Amino acid sequence: MALTQHNRSRLTIGLTFLAAFVLSVLPGPQWAEPFRPDWVGLTLIYWCMAVPQRVGVGTGWTVGLILDVLYGSLLGQQALAKTLLAFLTIKLHLQLRMFPRWQQAVSVFVLIALNYLLLIWIKSLVGQTPIKWNYWTSGIVSMLIWPWLFIILRDIRRRAHVS
Amino acid sequence: MMGTSGWSMHAPSMLTRLLVFVALSVALMIADHRGQHLERIRQGLSVLLSPIQYAAALPGELSGWTSGFFGGDRGLRERYERLNAELPLLQARLQKYEALAAENEHLRRLLGSAARVAERAVVAELVEVSREPFTRQITVAKGRQDGLFVGQPVLDAHGIMGQVAEVGVLNSRATLITDPGHAIPVQVNRNGLRAIAFGVGHPDRVEVRHLTSSADIREGDLLISSGIGSTFPFGYPVAEVTKIVNDPNEAFLEVSARPVAQLGHNKEVLLIWPAEPAEPTAAAPRR
Numbered sequence: 282m283a284l285t286q287h288n289r290s291r292l293t294i295g296l297t298f299l300a301a302f303v304l305s306v307l308p309g310p311q312w313a314e315p316f317r318p319d320w321v322g323l324t325l326i327y328w329c330m331a332v333p334q335r336v337g338v339g340t341g342w343t344v345g346l347i348l349d350v351l352y353g354s355l356l357g358q359q360a361l362a363k364t365l366l367a368f369l370t371i372k373l374h375l376q377l378r379m380f381p382r383w384q385q386a387v388s389v390f391v392l393i394a395l396n397y398l399l400l401i402w403i404k405s406l407v408g409q410t411p412i413k414w415n416y417w418t419s420g421i422v423s424m425l426i427w428p429w430l431f432i433i434l435r436d437i438r439r440r441a442h443v444s
Numbered sequence: 445m446m447g448t449s450g451w452s453m454h455a456p457s458m459l460t461r462l463l464v465f466v467a468l469s470v471a472l473m474i475a476d477h478r479g480q481h482l483e484r485i486r487q488g489l490s491v492l493l494s495p496i497q498y499a500a501a502l503p504g505e506l507s508g509w510t511s512g513f514f515g516g517d518r519g520l521r522e523r524y525e526r527l528n529a530e531l532p533l534l535q536a537r538l539q540k541y542e543a544l545a546a547e548n549e550h551l552r553r554l555l556g557s558a559a560r561v562a563e564r565a566v567v568a569e570l571v572e573v574s575r576e577p578f579t580r581q582i583t584v585a586k587g588r589q590d591g592l593f594v595g596q597p598v599l600d601a602h603g604i605m606g607q608v609a610e611v612g613v614l615n616s617r618a619t620l621i622t623d624p625g626h627a628i629p630v631q632v633n634r635n636g637l638r639a640i641a642f643g644v645g646h647p648d649r650v651e652v653r654h655l656t657s658s659a660d661i662r663e664g665d666l667l668i669s670s671g672i673g674s675t676f677p678f679g680y681p682v683a684e685v686t687k688i689v690n691d692p693n694e695a696f697l698e699v700s701a702r703p704v705a706q707l708g709h710n711k712e713v714l715l716i717w718p719a720e721p722a723e724p725t726a727a728a729p730r731r
Contacts, residue, residue, distance in 0.1 A: 299496070306500040308573055310708075338458065342465040346472075350489040351496065353574060353581055353610065353617050356482055357472030364465045371458065407477050 286442065293441040294336060297324055297434060298344055306351050318423040319393050321348055322366055326389055327434045329370035330377045332443060341367030358403045362396045369395070382428050390424035487612050494614060497572050497583070564717040565599075566590060570710055571615055580623040580643060582606070584713055587614045592715060595675050599714040603681035603704035604628065604669055608715070620707055621650055621682065630682050631670040635660055638670055641683055641701060647708055650683050652699035657690050659697060667701055677718035681705075 301320040309317070321344055328336035345363030349356050369392060370377070377385055397420060437443075476482045511519075566586065574581035586592055588611050596608040598618045606620040619626050624645040630652070631638045637660055641650040655661060665685040671678030683701035690697055 302493075302496045303499045306497060306572055308501065308504050338462050338465050342469065345469070347489075347493060350486060350493055352579075353583075354579065355473055356476040356486060357469040360472065361466060361469035364462065364469060368458070368462045403473065407473075 290443040315418045330374045333371045386427040389427045393420040580620040605705040629672040630667040633666040
């Protein structure tokens with residue numbers, strides 16, 4: 282019984298990540314690109330905050346690697362960024378849970394922005410960097426979407442009894 | 445139940461796990477940046493992940509299908525009329541092209557150089573556009589089994605789009621000429637002035653660098669591929685010069701150009717095999 286519950290939780294978390302991956306590579310108009318939220322980052326933050334005993338740096342690394350393959354970017358850069366994102370979220374998860382929703386959203390913005398800053402550093406290290414300011418718009422959109430995504434994921438978590 | 449005991453069990457090991465995964469990521473990045481060792485792994489993973497890409501492409505295809513189904517008659521008729529109007533124009537141009545091709549071949553024979561073999565082309569469907577803000581890449585639904593090779597030119601109906609960067613089993617990734625890591629040798633169609641057009645990451649701008657202020661280049665000039673470097677065949681349109689800034693403090697002109705190919709609009713792209721089909725047969729035996 283305990284095992285099936287365990288597997289069901291895993292399946293639920295996996296499916297939410299799968300949806301996040303699809304949303305991350307969904308084709309859209311070019312101008313809308315900078316406004317695409319970091320779906321995978323948001324999902325990772327949620328699960329790290331809600332069930333840190335289950336989702337952690339290992340999960341972060343795996344989803345980051347998958348993103349690298351999907352994006353065709355340098356293998357390991359998203360993996361590194363998402364590993365650190367998971368680590369920071371778990372370090373802060375008790376505070377994050379206590380925060381009112383808007384404050385949570387601001388923290389999410391900071392986390393996602395750090396995540397992007399790291400990506401920019403890596404890019405400049407390997408020598409491909411026209412830094413554009415619209416790179417940050419994604420963080421802002423992520424922040425605006427967070428409260429709604431939070432409610433959806435919380436609902437999913439409660440229905441599937443993920444703990 | 446997991447509460448305190450689970451957390452305290454994880455807490456000491458988390459930092460070490462973080463370090464392990466960070467080290468792993470850095471090692472991956474170095475290996476990927478330095479060499480081609482990881483291409484196999486990347487290809488294997490991308491085959492595993494191709495369902496995600498297909499799922500992502502589904503809504504677009506569905507909307508195309510439904511609009512085709514319900515948009516029906518009028519749309520079709522309009523399209524038919526437009527195509528009908530275009531046809532004589534293209535035919536006229538083609539006649540001229542055939543005459544030119546014949547003349548070209550004749551001249552080449554006079555010069556004693558080998559005539560160029562007709563180029564083979566394949567239409568490929570665009571599956572995905574890179575989501576990364578810095579890179580300009582596309583994924584097309586053709587792979588090794590179709591004989592694609594790295595460095596293969598990718599075109600659309602208007603001009604050069606880019607080149608194949610990575611060949612997978614089912615899908616391949618191509619770098620567009622606007623990618624910040626891409627450069628293409630070009631020449632001004634008007635006078636043959638050679639230059640190199642660099643991508644800067646902007647979706648519809650490339651920069652022509654290292655031209656001195658005395659260079660004969662004007663706004664509106666068409667840049668065509670020069671064939672130097674033998675990645676791209678000679679004579680395909682690449683970009684149109686949109687802006688030239690001549691700053692006396694700078695050593696070189698600042699030339700911006702807009703790619704002629706519709707990089708952001710295509711659903712289908714053309715892959716060509718330039719010159720002899722030597723490369724595809726050299727690549728094919730791996731299968």
